[in-house]
Structures are given as C-alpha cells and as structure tokens.
Amino acid sequence: LTHKSEDASFSRKSTIYGHVQDRDAFVKWCKENELDEDILVMKEKGQPLNELVRSRIDNDEELPPGVGFYAREYISITEAKD
Numbered sequence: 507l508t509h510k511s512e513d514a515s516f517s518r519k520s521t522i523y524g525h526v527q528d529r530d531a532f533v534k535w536c537k538e539n540e541l542d543e544d545i546l547v548m549k550e551k552g553q554p555l556n557e558l559v560r561s562r563i564d565n566d567e568e569l570p571p572g573v574g575f576y577a578r579e580y581i582s583i584t585e586a587k588d
Contacts (some may be wrong), residue, residue: 517582525560526550528572535570
C-alpha cells in the first residue's frame with residue numbers, strides 16, 4: 507500500500523525480527539552449529555539473530571529451537587525527486 511503526494515511517497519512496510527523463546531535450547535543449537543561466538547554474548551546479538559531469522563524464513567527453513575519472530579509494521583517515507 508503506497509500513498510503519494512507532491513512531496514513524498516508513503517509506503518507501509520514490514521520487517522522481521524527474531525526473538526528467543528527458549529534460551530537454553532537456542533544456546534545449545536548455537537554451540538552445536540558453531541554459531542555461539544557469532545550470535546551469543548551474555549545476551550543474544552540482535553542484528554545477527556534477525557539476519558538468521560530472516561534468512562531462514564526467506565529460504566523456508568525451520569527456525570532454531572527456542573526462537574520465534576514478530577514483524578514490526580511501519581510507514582516508509584520517500585521524498586519525491588524534483
């Protein structure tokens with residue numbers, strides 16, 4: 507859905523974000539897949555986790571154990587070019 511005006515274009519967008527539902531299961535999976543240093547600190551690294559979740563969803567793959575996602579809706583504004 508896009509709305510255009512003389513000055514800008516407004517588009518409804520959605521971005522997928524991962525969140526851990528079962529930390530123990532996810533930490534175990536990361537270690538088994540040698541991703542613990544890439545994704546885990548004392549807390550999950552948001553950007554790499556979101557990239558992993560988006561990639562798996564895009565490729566119709568299962569999410570790692572203990573991980574879910576939500577989509578955040580927002581309005582994208584692009585200013586019109588003269």
